[in-house]
Structure formats: structure tokens, C-alpha cells
Amino acid sequence: MERLLAVLNVFARIALIFGLALLLPIGVSWWLGDGALTAFDEALLGTLGSSGLVMLATQRFRRELRANDGILLVVMCWVLLPLIAVVPLLLGIPGLGFADAYFEAVSGLTATGATVLSGLDRLPPSLNLWRAELHWIGGLGIIVLAVAILPLLGVGGRQLMKAEVPSPIKEAGITPRVTETAKGFWLIYLALTVLCALAYGLFGMSWLDALTHALSTVSLGGFSSHDASFGFFDSPALEAITVTFSLIAGISYATHFAALSGRSLRPYRRDGELPFYLGVLGASVLLIAVYLWQAGVYPEFATALRHAAFNTVSVATTLGYSSTDYSKWPFFAPLWMLFLCSFVTCAGSTGGGIKMMRAVILYKQVFREITHAMHPNATTFVKLGGTVVPNKIILAVLGFGFLYMASTIFFTLALAASGADIVSAFSAAVACFNNTGPGLGLVGPASNYGVLNDFQVWICSFAMLLGRLEIFTLLVVLTPAFWRK
Numbered sequence: 277m278e279r280l281l282a283v284l285n286v287f288a289r290i291a292l293i294f295g296l297a298l299l300l301p302i303g304v305s306w307w308l309g310d311g312a313l314t315a316f317d318e319a320l321l322g323t324l325g326s327s328g329l330v331m332l333a334t335q336r337f338r339r340e341l342r343a344n345d346g347i348l349l350v351v352m353c354w355v356l357l358p359l360i361a362v363v364p365l366l367l368g369i370p371g372l373g374f375a376d377a378y379f380e381a382v383s384g385l386t387a388t389g390a391t392v393l394s395g396l397d398r399l400p401p402s403l404n405l406w407r408a409e410l411h412w413i414g415g416l417g418i419i420v421l422a423v424a425i426l427p428l429l430g431v432g433g434r435q436l437m438k439a440e441v442p443s444p445i446k447e448a449g450i451t452p453r454v455t456e457t458a459k460g461f462w463l464i465y466l467a468l469t470v471l472c473a474l475a476y477g478l479f480g481m482s483w484l485d486a487l488t489h490a491l492s493t494v495s496l497g498g499f500s501s502h503d504a505s506f507g508f509f510d511s512p513a514l515e516a517i518t519v520t521f522s523l524i525a526g527i528s529y530a531t532h533f534a535a536l537s538g539r540s541l542r543p544y545r546r547d548g549e550l551p552f553y554l555g556v557l558g559a560s561v562l563l564i565a566v567y568l569w570q571a572g573v574y575p576e577f578a579t580a581l582r583h584a585a586f587n588t589v590s591v592a593t594t595l596g597y598s599s600t601d602y603s604k605w606p607f608f609a610p611l612w613m614l615f616l617c618s619f620v621t622c623a624g625s626t627g628g629g630i631k632m633m634r635a636v637i638l639y640k641q642v643f644r645e646i647t648h649a650m651h652p653n654a655t656t657f658v659k660l661g662g663t664v665v666p667n668k669i670i671l672a673v674l675g676f677g678f679l680y681m682a683s684t685i686f687f688t689l690a691l692a693a694s695g696a697d698i699v700s701a702f703s704a705a706v707a708c709f710n711n712t713g714p715g716l717g718l719v720g721p722a723s724n725y726g727v728l729n730d731f732q733v734w735i736c737s738f739a740m741l742l743g744r745l746e747i748f749t750l751l752v753v754l755t756p757a758f759w760r761k
Contacts, residue, residue, distance in 0.1 A: 283348050285338045291323065302317065308400075312402045347758075354744060359378070359381075379736060386740045387414050389497045390596075390740070392733065408491040408497065410497075412497075472489075498596025549661075552635075564609050594628040610716055614716065634676060687705035
């Protein structure tokens, strides 16, 4: 119990800081007079008041967190902070149920971008901005943000970063001065967001739309302020900006940080994931463009290439924007795009899925086994970026791969058992578990998750949380052994 109260004290401090994020939409709502100001004011007062009371009540249990405490805090943040995020949505959107509001908040914080809302063009702009801001806060990681300021709170950060940073090699890119690393990640993240917003604004978006979509793009979230997503703008220039920044966001922030710190491009050349990341994406864009052109979907190859590039990169990087209803394309194309979102982005990026690092390790391990079958006495190694991958990492990746497949099957069966057709069930499971957003069938880019019932919505919410925490972090907390002294 004392351990739980100690973690709760730190969580209350993080919730207090999280509540301050409401100040941005409060300012926008006040400036525009969009009618949502009361909802945000009440949410802010409720968050600050409740967080302050919990912090004071648990103050005597405050201490340095240990490894298991860090895992519990990470899970607590991702599961409970959406309860704060739902308040403006519930108060500001008439008729929105709690299950749908929690789904929307989880989708925001996990940078998934799946939505149950329609009529986004008529929604108060401050609420659309809040949804995008949730992406931005959760995209790089709530705990990564907290670690940047946690020394002020007297809490250690390395175990927290290890519990949340998505990577099969958890220490990668985390320097001994972990706080400086976290600050470096967030400065790069902030700089990319500002540049993206400026580019959007200069090439045709209103400045509020530019800010909203920049927060969503750099976090690889996918919430838009328009029901038609990027099809609303119908602009090749804006689509090119989105592709550029989503490609950058899909690269490990540890690599960005190393390049910036050393003022050199060498870290990008040494990144073992990067050639696979860019190679798979480039080949897929060309494949789908040629396929759509030959199938007669678009009479001109340039048009096919434009839509193939935007939608393939968007789905593969788990951004989830769409410029057209790609579910009407020949089935192979959207299915291949959905397959790509399972693994394309790099470890330590803002993207979802199992990450390219794990995919490459699994790919190389397969050929290692083939070599052993032909030459039983041969000594072979799996290398990534010129570095030998330890066998314990390979075993961990194999275990993760099994859990990943089992989880995808479980979510698909659960959704199918509740009445969803198999295409909708499978694509919703994949899209939510990989934090991508739109699926196919009933949850395709021309529709949304509002067609699902409450049970299906809760299943998808759990899938998003499990995918964002990369399975093990959440499952560890659910095991009885975790709670034993």
C-alpha cells in the first residue's frame, strides 16, 4: 500500500502539470468565443483541485521511485490521465457517452487518431485543438516529458524512461544524464512542430488549422479538424509537407538527438533501421502507385503517385491521415498499407507498431536459423548497424513477436464475437493495436469508430493502451507477482 501511495503522489504531480495543458485551448476558446470556455474552465479547476488534494494527502509517502514503481507510474499515467482529458469532451459535446469520450481521449494520448466523432468541421475549434494537443503530449511520451522536469520533484528518471521509451533495446539513446536526454528529445520535438506549423500556414492552411495539424502530424497522431481529413484541403503542397514531417517523425529521436548533439549526420548513416525504414516505404509507394495506375484507379501515373505517396506514408508511419477514401481502392493496396503500419516506424520514434528494429532482428534471425540448418557448426551473429545483437535481445524480440500476434488475434476475435464483420474486426484490431487510427470496412477512412457499440469501443481502447505500452509494461502490472512484496 505504501508503494501505491508513493507512486500516487508522483502521479498527482504529473496530473497537475497535465492539467496546465488545458490553458492553450482555454486561450483559444476565449479568443474565438466558440462556446467551449466553460467546459475547459471546469476541467482545469477540477484537475488542479483533485490533483492538489491527492498530492497533499500522499505527501508523507513521497520517496525515490524504484524500478517496479516506475512501471506502475507509467501504466497509471496512460490509464488515468485520459480521465482528465475526457472532461472537456463530455462537457463540450452534447450526447457524447463516457465510453466514446474515454476512447477519444485514449486515442488522443496514444497518438492513434481513431475517432468516434463526426461533424468535426462544426466542433468548437478549441476542442479540435485539445484533441490534437493530446496527440502532442502523448506522442513522444508522457513520462519522457515528465522526466525532463521530474528532478524538480525529487524523483529519479532512468527507470521511468526505460519503462516507456518504445524500443527493444531500452537503453538506446538514453545518456547517463537522462534528464538532459529527455529535454533534448522535447526540444527537437518542439522545433519540428513549430516548423511544421509554419509550413502548413505558409502553404494555405489557416493558422489555427496549421497549429492543430502540426501537433497531430509531428506526433504521428492523425486527428484532423475536418471530417474529410486531408481531403478537405486537396493540396499537393500540404500533402508533401505532411509526408516530409511524418517521415522525420518516424525516425528515432535518439538518432535525431545524437546528430544534433554531435552536429553531424553520421548518426543517421550508422542507424541500422534507417535504410530499411526508407527502403520499405519507398518501394511500397512505387508498388502501390503502379498498381493503382495499372488497375485504372487513376488514369495518370502522377496522380496515382501523389495519392499513393501520401496515404501509404500516412498509414505506414501510423499517422492516419487520408486524402481520399482508399478503402475503395483494389483490396491489395489498403491491406498492404495496413500491414506496413505494423512494423515500419523506427524504435524511439513517435510511431506505433512493433518497430522496424524488431522486424529487422526477426528477419535476420530467420536467415540465421536457415544458415544453422545448412551448417550446424557455423558460428553466426545477428547484426544491426554493425553491432552484434545479444541473444537475450533476440529472445525478447521473439517473445514480443508471439505476444503481438496473439494480441492481434485476441482483439480480432473479440470484435468479431461482438458482431463486427471480419474485415472491420481485423482492421480495427490492427489499426488500434498499432496506434494507426483508420482501418477498413466499417472503420475505414470514410467512416469512423462511432459505428461500434460500447463493448467494441472498450476493446479498442484497451488495444490502443496495450499497443502504446508495448504489451509487457501493461501486462506486468496485471500479474499477481508484481504486487507481492
